[in-house]
Structures are given as structure tokens and as C-alpha cells.
Amino acid sequence: MRNASIIISLVSASLVIAGCASTEYSNTSKGAAIGAVVGAVAGKATGNHKDKRLVIGAAVGALAGAAVGSYMDKQEKALNQELSGSGVKVVRDGDKLRLDIPAQLTFDVNRSDIKSSLFPVFNDIAKVLRDYPKTMLVIAGHTDDTGPYQYNMNLSQQRADSVKQYLIAQNVQAIRVETEGYGPNYPIVPNTSDANRTQNRRVEIHIEPVVE
Template sequence: MTSFKKTILFISLSSLVLTGCANMNNTQKGAGIGAVIGAVAGKGTGDNDKKRYVWGAALGALTGSAIGSYMDKQEQAFREELADSGVKVYREGDNIRLSIHGNITFATNSAEIVANFYAVLGGVSKVLNEYEKTKLSIEGHTDNQGNEQYNQKLSIARANSVADYLSATQVSTNRLQTLGFGESKPVADNNTASGRQKNRRVELQIIPMQG
């Protein structure tokens, strides 16, 4: 399918889904948007295995002491919005990092977002759209099971799936960057099932736009 045809299909399907959103809850809305994304983006590590999102020119910037205050408020908003979701929120200098483990995000060997992940991404989108003077690096990771090259592609495909969802919920693509690290950055022991689950994760780095 050509890029032009994909765009037309995305717009058409999006219109149908969004028209019916008025009587849906957040999880149902997320599932509807996810269906559109799945129809366009492809499955597994097929059409979605390249780095397709790169930061572009974005309006708005923060300077001086305003940066810390702005990020303090955004951090608190993430903590409130994602409370009890299983997402870990870390503050690292002026940046915020969200770590989302594999029990929330994707099925094994898949880049298709699972149902429970929609509510999490809906919360992330809500905060990002409220705090527009930040950009987002979406970073996919895998465990060490299987072929290293395949895991690299899978990690990028997962990051792209998250970016696709966020862009479909009005987060500007100029604010998004996707990266895949495959199995190269484990945070737990790959010799245990629980460790591998922790390594199959997506990390979101929220970075202030500085002027």
C-alpha cells in the first residue's frame, strides 16, 4: 500500500471511529483508535520496523528557571494520571522518564498494543497535550530471547506503535522520536521469566523544549 493510500485510509477510518466516540469510555475510545492504527501500520515487524518518527520543528520553548517549574508540574500530572497503572515515573534532572513493563504493553513477539495499554497511553496523551512545551523520545526494548536482529526490529516496531497511537490522539508528530534498542539495555536478569518481562518494556523520555 502506498503512503498516499495509507493516509487516505487512516483519515477515513479515523473519521468513522471518532464519530462514534461520544458514547464510549476511555478504554473503548482507545480500542477504536487502536483498530485504525492496526489497519494502517501493519503487524509484528513488517511495515512498522523502521524508525519513522524524528523530532521536527516545534513551537514553544522554555528558558531558565521556568524549565524546572514546568517539569515539576508535568511530573505531578503524570504521577496523578498514571497512579496504580503499573507505570514507573522517574525524574532525571529536567527530564521525566516513564518505564512501562511488558505485562502492560505488548504480547510476546508482537508490536500490537494490548487492550490494557490503551488506558495508560490515554493518560500519557492527556498530560502531553496539556504540557505542549516538551518532546518525547519513545524507546522500545526486548529481552534476549530469539534472534538479536529480529529483536532490534521488534523494539523499533513497538516504539512506532506507541507513537502511532499518540499521534492519533492529537500529540504532534513533531514532538515524537522513536528508537529501538533491542536487547542491548536490560534492566533485569534475562535468565528468569520475571526479569525478561521487565526487559520487554517501553520507556518514554519527556524532555523540555529549551530556548
Template sequence: MRSSILLVSLVSAGLVLSGCASTEYSNTSKGAAIGAVAGAVAGKATGNHKNKRLAIGAAVGALAGAAVGSYMDKQEKALNDELSGTGVKVVRDGDKLRLDIPAQLTFDINRSDIRSNLFPVFNDIAKVLRDYEKTMLVIAGHTDDTGAYQYNMNLSQARANSVKQYLLAQGIKEIRVETQGYGPSYPIVSNTSEANRALNRRVEIHIEPIVN
């Protein structure tokens, strides 16, 4: 388990980020925007992967009926227990989960290598994902709209790839994992201030159950 020093630093970073959000967005409207964006990204990421899901099911097994909800309930609890106080949010949408990881916690500016002090956090994520392997993972990278569009697309893809490679090194089966860099295409708030741009710079791990 991570050290208390790591927890304190991550909690502080998370509080700074949450405290910086522009006042022009109410909690309700921000929640609606995040939900809409997450749904669009998840739909693009997993909607056309029937063959991929079949392959994963053949490799690690699949879920059926009431087992799906129970399986995801347990996985959600395990993730919340492991990630409490780290700044990583666990979001439930039906039988799907999403991990929202602020880029500021994970990467230095204009870099795609994961900060070493975040390794324990990703170790904890990998531990749960290993325990609940009947899921497909799509790692999505996002940026704000500052700078050249293609640069941001490349950076977001590189960051998603870095997270994937780290998880693979921790024993996650490669067949379960896909990556996608979306650059500035899916902001959760308008890029009208530095506080808002900070919210848009993020990595998401979408976790979808593999069902029969």
C-alpha cells in the same frame, strides 16, 4: 478515568513483575544500572537533535531559565497523578522525565499492537503530554536477548512506532515525537533468568523540555 477493574489488573501485573526480580541484584545496584542505561539511551535519543528541538520550539514554543524546572515539576506531578497504580513508572532525571512501561502490560508476546485494555492508560499519558507540549518525546523500544537479534530490533521498533501512532491519534503533534528500537542493546539487568528478561522487555517515553 480508567475503571477500577483496569486499575486492579494493572496493579496486580506490576506487583508480579516487581516481585519476580532476581535476588542477585540489590535495589541499589538495580537503580544504578537503570540510571546508567536510561542516561545512555536518552543521550543517544536526544543528544544530536538540535535542529529538531529548534523546529519544535518554533512550532509550540520554548522554555527559558527557571521556567524549565517549574514546568517539568508540574508535568511530573500531573503524570504521577494520572498514572498512579497502573504499573507505569515516572522517573525524574534533572529536568528530563522518563516513563517506564513494562512490555508485558502493553503487548502480547511477539506482537506490536497495544492491548486494548491499555488504551485508557495511554489516553491519560496523552492528556498530560498535550497539556505540556513544550517537550520533545523519544519513544524507545527494548527487548530481551532471546531469539534472533534482527527480529528483536524490528520488534522493538514496531512497538515504539505503535505507541507513537496511538499518541498521535490522541492529538500529540507529530513534530514532537521520535521513535527508536534498541532491541536487546540496553538491558537494565543481565538476561540470566526469565524474571530478568521480563524487566528488560519495556518501552520508555523520554520527555525533554524544549529550551531557548
């Protein structure tokens, strides 16, 4: 009963807060790099957050069995429809989704505030996330390897936090959202050219179903 009380308290507090408120590479190597970063971020949203899953499940409900795949199918379709032509990629990995958002579209150089031209895109993302609340989100910021390491770590975290705050302002429940700044640690291609560095500067939104 004590755990249930704690969960209910956390849910209540979260709902109150929510209411107030980026050389050529072989396909094999590139796939391994992408897998590494996806695995790292996915790990943050899985086994380490059992208690948080319980809280989210208590707040917005949870999925079970065949309902999981169908729920994520519908959410993937909705995201593809809303984000068509936006430059944001919707990637499916089993029952998880990932939105790849190029940083150059979203932020000015060395800035962490979202460009106003991208507000409609994030509004569309928020709309789908509100329509499919039985998911938890990890927003991951990434940079290239130019500049001081700690500066890039801080910038990637600030950009992830900016995306989180924008989504919360669009009524995506705060309890569902976490952020992580990875700096230059997980490039999807080697930082050996301007074109490659552009690909590595990105923000990813990892979307995972809350399962019973």
C-alpha cells in the same frame, strides 16, 4: 532568513501531518545499567537534534531559566496523578522525565499492537503530553535476549512505533516524537531468569523540555 524559512516550512508540514493523522543484581550494577540506557536514549534527544529543537520551539514555544524546573515539576505531578495504579512508573532525572512501561502489560508475546486494555493508560499519558507541549519525546523499545538478535531489534522498533502512532492519534504533535528500537542491547538487569527478562521487556517514553 533562509534557515528561518526552512524552520517555518517544516513546522507547517508537521502540523498538517499531525492534523491528518519493555541471579540478583547489586544496586550499584543495576544503577549503572539503568544509567547506560538512559544516557543512550537521552543522547538521541539532546545535542544531535539542535535543528529539531528549533522547529519544535517555533511550533509550540520553548522554556527558559527557572521556568524549566517548574514546568517539569507540574508535568511530573500530573503524570503521577493520571498514572497512579496503572503499572507505569514515572522517573525524574533532573529536568527530564521517563515513563517505564512494562511490555507484558502493553503487548502480547511477539506482537507490536497495543492491547486494548492499555488504551485508557495511553489516553491519560497523551492528555498530559498535550497539556505540556513544550517537550520533545523519544520512545524507546527494549526486549530481552531470547530469540534472534535482529528479530528483537525489529520488534522493539515496531513496538516503539506503535506507541508513537497511538499518541499521535490522540493529538500529540508528531513533530515532538521520535522512536528507537534497542532490542536486547540495554537490559536493566541481567537476562538470567524469567523474572529478569520480564523487567527488560519494556517501552520507555523519555520526556525532555524544549529550552531556548
